[in-house]
Amino acid sequence: MSEYLLEMRNITKIFPGVRALDNVSFTLKKGEIHALMGENGAGKSTFIKVLTGVHRPDGGEIILDGKKIEMHDPLVAAKHGIAAIYQHLALYPDLTVAENIFMGHEKMTKMKSIKWRETNNAARELLDSLGSNISPTDRMGSLSVAQQQLVEIAKALSQNMQILIMDEPTAALSRRESEELYAIASKLRDRGISIILISHRFEDMYNLADRVTVFRDAQYIGTWDVNGIDNATLVKHMVGRSIDQFFPKGNAKIGETLLEVKNLSRTGYFADVSFKLHEGEILCLTGLVGAGRTEVVETISGITKPTGGEILFKGKPVRIQSPNQAMKMGIGLLPEDRQKQGLFLPWSIMDNITLPAIDRFASGIFRSGKRERAEGEKYKDALRIRATSVDDTASSLSGGNQQKVVVSKLLSGSNRILILDEPTKGVDVGSKAQIYEIMRNLTEQGFGILMISSELPEVINMSDNIVVMREGRVSTIIPASEATQESVLSAGMPLEKQA
Numbered sequence: 001m002s003e004y005l006l007e008m009r010n011i012t013k014i015f016p017g018v019r020a021l022d023n024v025s026f027t028l029k030k031g032e033i034h035a036l037m038g039e040n041g042a043g044k045s046t047f048i049k050v051l052t053g054v055h056r057p058d059g060g061e062i063i064l065d066g067k068k069i070e071m072h073d074p075l076v077a078a079k080h081g082i083a084a085i086y087q088h089l090a091l092y093p094d095l096t097v098a099e100n101i102f103m104g105h106e107k108m109t110k111m112k113s114i115k116w117r118e119t120n121n122a123a124r125e126l127l128d129s130l131g132s133n134i135s136p137t138d139r140m141g142s143l144s145v146a147q148q149q150l151v152e153i154a155k156a157l158s159q160n161m162q163i164l165i166m167d168e169p170t171a172a173l174s175r176r177e178s179e180e181l182y183a184i185a186s187k188l189r190d191r192g193i194s195i196i197l198i199s200h201r202f203e204d205m206y207n208l209a210d211r212v213t214v215f216r217d218a219q220y221i222g223t224w225d226v227n228g229i230d231n232a233t234l235v236k237h238m239v240g241r242s243i244d245q246f247f248p249k250g251n252a253k254i255g256e257t258l259l260e261v262k263n264l265s266r267t268g269y270f271a272d273v274s275f276k277l278h279e280g281e282i283l284c285l286t287g288l289v290g291a292g293r294t295e296v297v298e299t300i301s302g303i304t305k306p307t308g309g310e311i312l313f314k315g316k317p318v319r320i321q322s323p324n325q326a327m328k329m330g331i332g333l334l335p336e337d338r339q340k341q342g343l344f345l346p347w348s349i350m351d352n353i354t355l356p357a358i359d360r361f362a363s364g365i366f367r368s369g370k371r372e373r374a375e376g377e378k379y380k381d382a383l384r385i386r387a388t389s390v391d392d393t394a395s396s397l398s399g400g401n402q403q404k405v406v407v408s409k410l411l412s413g414s415n416r417i418l419i420l421d422e423p424t425k426g427v428d429v430g431s432k433a434q435i436y437e438i439m440r441n442l443t444e445q446g447f448g449i450l451m452i453s454s455e456l457p458e459v460i461n462m463s464d465n466i467v468v469m470r471e472g473r474v475s476t477i478i479p480a481s482e483a484t485q486e487s488v489l490s491a492g493m494p495l496e497k498q499a
Helices: 044-051 074-079 097-101 116-129 145-157 175-190 202-208 231-239 293-300 323-329 338-342 349-361 369-382 399-412 429-444 456-462 485-492
Strands: 006-015 018-028 033-037 059-064 067-069 082-085 163-167 194-198 211-216 219-225 257-266 270-278 282-286 308-313 316-318 331-334 417-421 448-452 465-470 473-479
Touching (some): 006 044, 018 033, 018 059, 033 044, 033 202, 044 163, 082 145, 097 116, 097 145, 116 145, 194 202, 211 231, 219 231, 257 293, 257 448, 270 282, 270 293, 270 473, 282 293, 282 456, 293 331, 293 448, 331 399, 338 399, 349 399, 369 399, 399 417, 429 448, 456 485, 465 485, 473 485
Parallel strands (some): 033 194, 082 163, 163 194, 331 417
Antiparallel strands (some): 006 059, 211 219, 257 270, 257 308, 308 316, 465 473
């Protein structure tokens, strides 16, 4: 008997002109959480689609429970107890929780009508087993993302799941919700269910996984016990270079004050917030989720209005009434949710980039396509946006390249102050390194960057100064050269937890 529940041996998948998987292998033990990591384009998504029957492999074999199987259809994968929960959930928002759980395998009478009481009771049992108090009769669209993910897990359990694939499960979750998901995943592992975890967050891997496998450039690089590999080695395997090349060193000269907030307040959200942002500086705003960080930058960028304090732009008090006014002053915001707030996904890369500066390319009712295209091409090349053309839609890009389009959009609008809310959230390590390099290049040109980040290595290695917030107020401001992860964490912890 093999020690593995699943073995995928020498899997190859070729699309026209692209070798998406090149002789890769993967093993999964019963009751194991196994992380699969790599940059965007490493082959993770294609690999999962082969396992779930979406794509047929062009070579290799799949062994499940010691038997070779042909995974030629998603229904075959479901029959073998393989289920996947994707980052963008495929749900029916207008149906109930119970209807979503049993969609496709409804509990029916001989007359082909649904046994509603039995369906709701079975859904209740599944949810109880996961420690959830969600009602089976709740409408799916009324639930939070974390609750919807839990319903997806219950749906998989209802079909005798033995392998669960979790694709970026914490990308849209708060820290508390992520911890709740960790507890549920651990509970599933204890019940003998095997989990394949795909995540860009090292925190997810360290909290959950027993082993980690790395793919790079569609090839298998290696598999390690999580407690037997350090962060620096893992990054090197993922991106092909050492971690000391990951955070570029800053050479920018700190210049005059671009932005100052004095005792800025918004009732119910934050109070008496004060700091300064200079030319050539990366100033980081950090703290626990709910500390008021995003609310502060929303007020600075004109989305919301303050109830007290003042904002000074180049030494002069200003009242910013709208994001449009902020952008005219030279203050641009990259929002945390780039897809909903930062981009028009059906639009082309060019149209997204040039939108803030559309007046420059218009003459009366006509637009100058030639000049607009030149602008799009300029930023596509400068920020190394990976696309075949500026005519590609924003929805077709990876998360890291979408983030670069939003940054290009800010630069096209002639902003000198860039507010970047979680600029590397949900992007792979290679794209992170490129975004860091872009940030450093911008500060060397005299831009001031106000960054919100929850990732402590990013906070310490990319900042000049760190503003730590706690419960809506500034706890302390620390020069990055003097900061440690422990000092930043301690300054952000609620006071009762420090006692």
